[in-house]
Amino acid sequence: MVCVAWMIVFTGSDLTCRRGERLVFTDLAFDARPGDALMLRGRNGAGKSSLLRLMAGLSEPLAGTICWENENIREDMPAHRARMQYLGHQDAVKPVLTVRDNLRLWASLRDVDNVDAAIDQALDALGILHLANSSGRFLSSGQKRRTALARILLGESELWLLDEPTVGLDRESCADLARLVDDFRAKGGIVVYSTHVDLEIAAPRILNLDEFAIPMFDWLRDEIGEDADAQHPDASTTPASTTRDGTSPSRRKKIHSPSTDFEGIA
Amino acid sequence: MHRFAKPSVFLKLASAIMPWAIGITVVTLAVGLYLALVASPADYQQGDTVRIMYIHVPAAWMGLFCYVGMAICGAMSLIWKHPLADIAARATAPIGATFTALCLITGSLWGEPMWGTWWVWDARLTSMLILLFLYLGYMALVNAFDDSERGSKAGSALALVGVINVPIVKFSVDWWNTLHQPASVARMGGPSIDPSMLWPLFLIAIGFTGYYVIVLIVRVRLELNERRIRALQLGGVGQSVADQHHLAVPAKQAGAGE
Amino acid sequence: MKILIAILARDLRLALRQGADSIMVVAFFIVTTTLFPFGVGPEANILARIASGVIWVSALLAAMLSLERVFQTDFEDGTLELLAISPVPLELVVLGKVLAHWLTTGLPLIIAAPLMAVMLNMNSAGFGTLMLAMLVGTPALSLIGAIGAALILGARRGGVLVSLLVLPLYIPVLIFGAGAVEASLLGLPAGEHLQIMGAILLLTLALAPLAAARALRLAVE
Numbered sequence: 001m002v003c004v005a006w007m008i009v010f011t012g013s014d015l016t017c018r019r020g021e022r023l024v025f026t027d028l029a030f031d032a033r034p035g036d037a038l039m040l041r042g043r044n045g046a047g048k049s050s051l052l053r054l055m056a057g058l059s060e061p062l063a064g065t066i067c068w069e070n071e072n073i074r075e076d077m078p079a080h081r082a083r084m085q086y087l088g089h090q091d092a093v094k095p096v097l098t099v100r101d102n103l104r105l106w107a108s109l110r111d112v113d114n115v116d117a118a119i120d121q122a123l124d125a126l127g128i129l130h131l132a133n134s135s136g137r138f139l140s141s142g143q144k145r146r147t148a149l150a151r152i153l154l155g156e157s158e159l160w161l162l163d164e165p166t167v168g169l170d171r172e173s174c175a176d177l178a179r180l181v182d183d184f185r186a187k188g189g190i191v192v193y194s195t196h197v198d199l200e201i202a203a204p205r206i207l208n209l210d211e212f213a214i215p216m217f218d219w220l221r222d223e224i225g226e227d228a229d230a231q232h233p234d235a236s237t238t239p240a241s242t243t244r245d246g247t248s249p250s251r252r253k254k255i256h257s258p259s260t261d262f263e264g265i266a
Numbered sequence: 267m268h269r270f271a272k273p274s275v276f277l278k279l280a281s282a283i284m285p286w287a288i289g290i291t292v293v294t295l296a297v298g299l300y301l302a303l304v305a306s307p308a309d310y311q312q313g314d315t316v317r318i319m320y321i322h323v324p325a326a327w328m329g330l331f332c333y334v335g336m337a338i339c340g341a342m343s344l345i346w347k348h349p350l351a352d353i354a355a356r357a358t359a360p361i362g363a364t365f366t367a368l369c370l371i372t373g374s375l376w377g378e379p380m381w382g383t384w385w386v387w388d389a390r391l392t393s394m395l396i397l398l399f400l401y402l403g404y405m406a407l408v409n410a411f412d413d414s415e416r417g418s419k420a421g422s423a424l425a426l427v428g429v430i431n432v433p434i435v436k437f438s439v440d441w442w443n444t445l446h447q448p449a450s451v452a453r454m455g456g457p458s459i460d461p462s463m464l465w466p467l468f469l470i471a472i473g474f475t476g477y478y479v480i481v482l483i484v485r486v487r488l489e490l491n492e493r494r495i496r497a498l499q500l501g502g503v504g505q506s507v508a509d510q511h512h513l514a515v516p517a518k519q520a521g522a523g524e
Numbered sequence: 525m526k527i528l529i530a531i532l533a534r535d536l537r538l539a540l541r542q543g544a545d546s547i548m549v550v551a552f553f554i555v556t557t558t559l560f561p562f563g564v565g566p567e568a569n570i571l572a573r574i575a576s577g578v579i580w581v582s583a584l585l586a587a588m589l590s591l592e593r594v595f596q597t598d599f600e601d602g603t604l605e606l607l608a609i610s611p612v613p614l615e616l617v618v619l620g621k622v623l624a625h626w627l628t629t630g631l632p633l634i635i636a637a638p639l640m641a642v643m644l645n646m647n648s649a650g651f652g653t654l655m656l657a658m659l660v661g662t663p664a665l666s667l668i669g670a671i672g673a674a675l676i677l678g679a680r681r682g683g684v685l686v687s688l689l690v691l692p693l694y695i696p697v698l699i700f701g702a703g704a705v706e707a708s709l710l711g712l713p714a715g716e717h718l719q720i721m722g723a724i725l726l727l728t729l730a731l732a733p734l735a736a737a738r739a740l741r742l743a744v745e
Binding site: 344396399400402403406407410411412416417419420423424426427428430431434435437438439441442 | 671675676678679680681682685688689691692693695696699700703720724727731735738739742743
């Protein structure tokens with residue numbers, strides 16, 4: 001019984017992400033069971049937000065798949081969207097609407113039965129019930145963030161994707177958030193989050209995105225190596241060209257000294 | 267560019283096509299222009315003015331052809347996400363806009379002796395004018411984003427919307443024209459073309475198409491190189507690496523020149 | 525349907541709280557129309573001759589003026605991103621927003637149009653057709669405009685750009701809208717024009733939400 005309930009449901013494999021004209025990470029894989037918390041680590045630009053956006057289905061990976069219970073989320077986006085709650089960098093709080101009216105839309109988009117009760121409950125969980133009827137423009141940035149967090153409590157969900165949820169939150173609210181995450185996990189929810197401050201969540205699994213970064217010289221050779229390929233049919237003996245043969249070179253091959261790479265191009 | 271969409275296939279193909287395209291363009295334009303300007307008879311009504319038509323009509327065809335081409339590239343980029351389709355659509359727009367403008371200018375030059383005015387709200391000319399606006403809108407849109415890829419994608423969507431709209435515009439302008447202006451003025455082209463006039467028309471149209479292919483290839487190559495430069499800059503290539511690359515380039519060129 | 529109402533209710537509430545938008549659109553329409561007599565002279569018969577065209581062109585410009593805001597604020601504050609990954613189809617969201625845009629700009633224009641027709645000395649025989657044509661035409665304007673508004677999200681100089689994109693697409697509506705009024709002023713039946721406008725409306729109703737939703741997904745990608 002337990003085995004069935006705790007099997008891996010959310011997986012990603014061979015993920016490559018491109019932002020603009022730059023590859024952010026490659027060959028990334030992750031998996032999560034119900035109740036897991038997956039913490040994304042990495043330097044700026046390592047692709048934490050990009051990965052969360054891929055998981056949310058906002059953007060598509062250049063290569064690789066993200067699956068829920070072995071089905072690619074692309075196959076049934078409405079189902080994936082229904083099971084997932086996403087918190088981005090922005091709070092999406094309208095200044096001219098009250099906190100309650102702000103949340104009402106999100107509740108009605110998710111088929112919540114008793115909208116007002118659900119909103120009250122969510123606001124109470126984040127300790128901002130007293131702000132329910134104040135307009136968005138009078139909220140501090142921390143209060144706006146909490147309003148945004150209240151949004152993810154509306155309706156049933158199985159997956160939380162939180163991009164820097166602690167930005168603007170004080171210590172007390174961080175503790176509230178940690179408690180909410182724990183409750184959600186206890187019910188079998190999966191949480192994927194990125195944060196710079198330590199959110200006190202029990203036993204998170206850590207995914208370090210720096211490990212999947214494209215080594216600069218390898219990636220650079222891909223860029224300018226096109227000409228080397230096109231114009232030097234006999235250049236296949238050089239180190240640079242041999243590593244290009246495979247469509248997905250193993251990680252080991254990506255470590256080159258700069259001089260080797262450039263000899264290959266020259 | 268990235269390792270999943272190598273433009274090297276395109277570059278090879280382009281290098282193979284290029285001499286042919288240049289050859290065909292030069293020959294067809296030379297023969298076509300000779301037939302149009304020297305060998306063909308002057309029109310009994312329009313005199314030598316009719317020769318403007320040999321540029322005007324193929325330019326109008328090209329204006330439409332390029333827009334459809336742009337929309338097809340746009341569809342390819344939206345459906346298959348092929349980066350080259352984006353670049354091709356982007357590269358096509360200024361060429362198409364130039365042909366459309368050429369069509370309008372020659373139309374205006376033709377109109378002066380025939381209608382006694384530089385501009386008449388003739389249905390065909392008006393439709394071409396709107397087509398030019400569509401081109402200008404597309405070009406403004408693709409260049410309005412900091413992220414050029416975002417611009418190309420928005421442009422592709424716009425080209426598709428535009429291509430659905432072109433026949434509607436054409437139809438409504440025709441309707442509007444017959445309503446406001448009885449068809450008494452002499453029209454350019456039309457069904458009354460003598461077969462002897464068709465040959466130079468077709469030759470010039472082929473020449474224009476060849477010219478389009480040449481410019482397209484040059485522009486796509488240019489864009490590919492620009493992207494590489496941008497990617498190098500984005501990669502935070504340090505000065506020392508840039509120097510090494512600088513040193514590497516002459517060697518590469520020497521190898522390519524052989 | 526419930527979702528459509530939810531989106532509509534929220535956008536109308538936003539428009540109401542932010543106020544002034546629809547009043548500004550109508551004011552713009554009136555001021556623009558008033559400029560024409562200064563440009564072409566106050567002779568009653570000339571004004572009567574150009575009235576239908578002037579009213580349509582001014583309405584076109586006024587409807588376009590407010591387009592930029594249809595998605596812009598939602599795009600900037602992150603709402604659009606959340607709408608794009610909400611379980612409801614984005615096309616439906618677009619439809620709700622377009623409907624709200626039409627109710628706050630198109631509808632006031634239709635009410636203001638006869639007033640301007642009187643001031644431009646238009647024969648009262650055309651009033652009914654004018655309002656009917658605008659009733660069919662302005663939703664099409666909002667729908668086509670939504671595509672432009674979605675495409676320019678994140679662009680520099682979005683406001684100018686949207687007019688460059690959208691105005692050429694408005695030409696068919698202008699031709700048949702003004703044509704319908706002209707026809708009824710000449711005592712001819714305007715049914716044919718209105719039917720074609722209806723066809724344009726149906727076509728845009730079917731295609732514009734798809735295209736706009738697609739463009740919105742590109743914008744938040």
